[in-house]
Amino acid sequence: MRTLENCIQFGTPLLLENVGEELDPSLEPLLLKQTFKQGGVDCIRLGESVIEYSCDFRFYITTKLRNPHYLPELATKVSLLNFMITPEGLEDQNNNIPP
Numbered sequence: 001m002r003t004l005e006n007c008i009q010f011g012t013p014l015l016l017e018n019v020g021e022e023l024d025p026s027l028e029p030l031l032l033k034q035t036f037k038q039g040g041v042d043c044i045r046l047g048e049s050v051i052e053y054s055c056d057f058r059f060y061i062t063t064k065l066r067n068p069h070y071l072p073e074l075a076t077k078v079s080l081l082n083f084m085i086t087p088e089g090l091e092d093q094n095n096n097i098p099p
Contacts, residue, residue, distance in 0.1 A: 001026070005046060011056030019063050021070055030059060031077040 007014040042053040
């Protein structure tokens with residue numbers, strides 16, 4: 001959590017690797033980007049701490065699960081990218097797009 005707070009404050013990208021299908025509830029304010037102004041500075045509340053929020057901060061989450069099923073509540077808070085797609089899968093997607 002301390003590493004996360006430092007990255008948010010100093011605008012350093014953070015990679016959270018090998019997550020399962022559920023995320024820690026303490027990440028909720030971050031996923032929803034619940035920032036607020038305090039003394040003219042953007043801040044975010046994580047747990048009991050209020051920390052300065054840098055607009056340069058980026059949060060990346062990866063999983064090794066082949067076909068993860070995330071709850072709709074989580075899927076609406078993040079952008080999901082699937083890097084496991086094959087060229088054949090892309091062709092199938094392209095062929096299924098209506099003209």
